[in-house]
């Protein structure tokens with residue numbers, strides 16, 4: 001499987017994009033600073049020593065590799081990074097500062113809870129916090145994805161080269177089990193490549209069905225073309241989920257998917273306004 005985009009490359013691409021799309025400056029500046037901050041964390045996955053045959057068996061059984069080789073993360077670096085990301089968020093988005101501060105105190109002042117928060121974020125893609133009803137789930141997920149990114153990347157770097165993509169063919173990421181948040185239609189055969197919302201692994205899945213619930217009924221699973229017709233917003237009326245997709249047959253060069261995820265925030269806004277999540 002192909003290598004994950006290093007943060008340095010993503011930062012340079014964001015700087016290029018900012019010149020081309022000044023209307024995205026606020027979003028790009030926020031992501032630029034968050035990614036630059038997380039890139040300073042040095043993480044390693046020295047404890048992960050998988051055996052090639054064991055990996056193959058697990059892929060054959062369609063079980064994400066992190067269920068067997070668990071993610072190791074340094075609590076202190078994670079806490080510090082979460083706090084920094086909340087500060088960056090509050091600074092760039094004053095309108096969301098109270099929400100970022102709430103998440104900051106949840107993750108830093110209650111370290112006992114952190115382990116269970118991270119575990120349910122990774123396993124279920126959401127965190128139930130009955131005692132903290134005011135926490136904004138979307139922002140919490142943004143903070144967790146970025147604060148875990150250095151550890152997930154180090155982990156994925158060991159495991160990904162051993163995965164045979166064509167054997168996997170599932171809706172969830174083969175490395176961490178995360179859901180996709182961006183798709184890419186390949187230029188030649190039009191196969192669908194999915195980008196993991198948690199660890200940026202890219203894998204192949206079939207076209208023509210919802211990547212969340214498997215619905216393939218054309219009346220309830222369909223897409224809208226973007227203003228730029230290379231982009232499609234796939235929506236499913238059965239599970240109310242959406243996926244942003246770039247049609248590689250309409251782009252000049254191979255896109256950087258983690259960059260595409262950021263610069264298509266307009267599509268997220270429009271999908272959510274229509275009641276999809």
Ligand SMILES: [Zn+2]
Nearest residue numbers: 173176196199
């Ligand atoms: Zn993943």
Ligand SMILES: [Zn+2]
Nearest residue numbers: 210213236239
């Ligand atoms: Zn669906």
